[in-house]
Amino acid sequence: MRQLMDLGLDLVVESQAGTAAGYGNAAYAAAGASIVPELTAASLDVLLHVRPLEPETARELRPGTVTIGFASPGSELPGVDALAGAGVTSFALELVPRISRAQSTDALSSQALVSGYRAVLEAAVRYPRFFPLYMTAAGTIPPARVLVLGAGVAGLQAIGTAKRLGARVSANDIRAASAEEVASMGGTFIQLDLDAADGGGGYARELGKDRAIRQRALLAPHVGAADILITTAAIPGRAAPLLVTTDMVGAMRAGSVVVDLAAESGGNVEGVIAGQDLQIPVDGGSVTLVGLQDAASSMPSDASRLFAKNVANLLALMTTEGKVVPDFDDEVVAGACLTHGGAVRHAATAGALEALR
Incomplete structure (x- = not known):
C-alpha cells in the first residue's frame, strides 16, 4: 500500500476488508489509506479487486474507470460484457504475459505457489x-x-x-x-x-x-x-x-x-x-x-501479501505523477487488458461473447 501512496495515489479501503487475512483497519490507516464504511463504485477512478466483478458492480463504475484483478474471462462472460458496456478499462491478472519483465505482476504464479504448498x-x-x-x-x-x-x-x-x-x-x-x-x-x-x-x-x-x-x-x-x-x-x-x-x-x-x-x-x-x-x-x-x-484463500495472510504486491506492480506500470494512464505501447499493460473504450480487447474472450449473441 505504501508503494501506491509513494506513486501519489489516494487510497480508500472498505472497513474490515482485510480482517479475514489478519489485516485490521488500523494497519491500512497507518499506511495512509482512508477507511470508509462501504465503497461506492461510482466514486472510484481505480478499483483493485480479487474475485471477478459481478455485472451489477461493473455497471455502477464510471466510463474510464480502471480495474485490476482476477476476471476469469473464459467463464465470467456476463461480467466481461458489463465491463465493456460500462466503458471500463479492465485488466485481468490471468492475461498478464508470461515474460521475464512481467514476473513481478504474475498473480497466477504467486497464488499457485500458495496452492501447491497447501495441497x-x-x-x-x-x-x-x-x-x-x-x-x-x-x-x-x-x-x-x-x-x-x-x-x-x-x-x-x-x-x-x-x-x-x-x-x-x-x-x-x-x-x-x-x-x-x-x-x-x-x-x-x-x-x-x-x-x-x-x-x-x-x-x-x-x-x-x-x-x-x-x-x-x-x-x-x-x-x-x-x-x-x-x-x-x-x-x-x-x-x-x-x-x-x-x-x-x-x-x-x-x-x-x-x-x-x-x-x-x-x-x-x-x-x-x-x-x-x-x-x-x-x-x-x-x-x-x-x-x-x-486453496490460496486458506492461507490468506501470505496469499494477500503476494497478491497485493502483484497488483501494485501492475498499477505502477500505468501510473505517472499520481495519474493512472495506461500505456498500451507497453506489452505488459496491453497484454493484460481485457476491456477498453467499450470494446473487449482480448480476442478469445471477444470471440466467445460474439458466439453467444
Whole structure:
C-alpha cells in the first residue's frame, strides 16, 4: 500500500476488508489509506479487486474507470460484457504475459505457489500414515509415495513441500522443460512415451483425444502405486484436462489421498467436486478424493501479501505523477487488458461473447 501512496495515489479501503487475512483497519490507516464504511463504485477512478466483478458492480463504475484483478474471462462472460458496456478499462491478472519483465505482476504464479504448498498439507492431514521414513526398534515404516501431475508453479511447490515432509516424490508434465524443473525440486521425473506439448508462455497445450487417452493409460500404473496423488494441470481459460479416471483411482490402496487443485475448472480427476471430499470405495476401505477449492484463500495472510504486491506492480506500470494512464505501447499493460473504450480487447474472450449473441 505504501508503494501506491509513494506513486501519489489516494487510497480508500472498505472497513474490515482485510480482517479475514489478519489485516485490521488500523494497519491500512497507518499506511495512509482512508477507511470508509462501504465503497461506492461510482466514486472510484481505480478499483483493485480479487474475485471477478459481478455485472451489477461493473455497471455502477464510471466510463474510464480502471480495474485490476482476477476476471476469469473464459467463464465470467456476463461480467466481461458489463465491463465493456460500462466503458471500463479492465485488466485481468490471468492475461498478464508470461515474460521475464512481467514476473513481478504474475498473480497466477504467486497464488499457485500458495496452492501447491497447501495441497500437500491437505493431503497429509487426511493420509492415515506417516510421510517420512522411520526406522525404529519396532520396525521400519516406509515413506509415503507422492505423485504430482503437472509441474508448473503449483506442482513444483507441491514437490518441494512433499520432499520436505520426507515423502518419496515423482512427477510428470507434458512440457519439455519439466524434467529438469522436477529434478531441481528433488523429485523423480516420470518419462512417458509421449511427445512434449508446450503451448507457449510456460503453459502446456491441450492434447488431442487419442493422445489424452494414451496419456491416461501410461499414467495408470504410476497412479495405482501412489499413496498421495496431487493434480495441478490447468490451461487458462479452458476446462482442466482429464488426467485420472475413476478406474485409476480405484486401483490405489485403501487410505490413499487424491487432491485435485483443478477442481474449480472441471478437475483433473473424474468425478471430483470442488469444495468437497469424496470417498471412493476400494478393496479394504476407500480413497479420499479432495476437490480443493480456492486453496490460496486458506492461507490468506501470505496469499494477500503476494497478491497485493502483484497488483501494485501492475498499477505502477500505468501510473505517472499520481495519474493512472495506461500505456498500451507497453506489452505488459496491453497484454493484460481485457476491456477498453467499450470494446473487449482480448480476442478469445471477444470471440466467445460474439458466439453467444
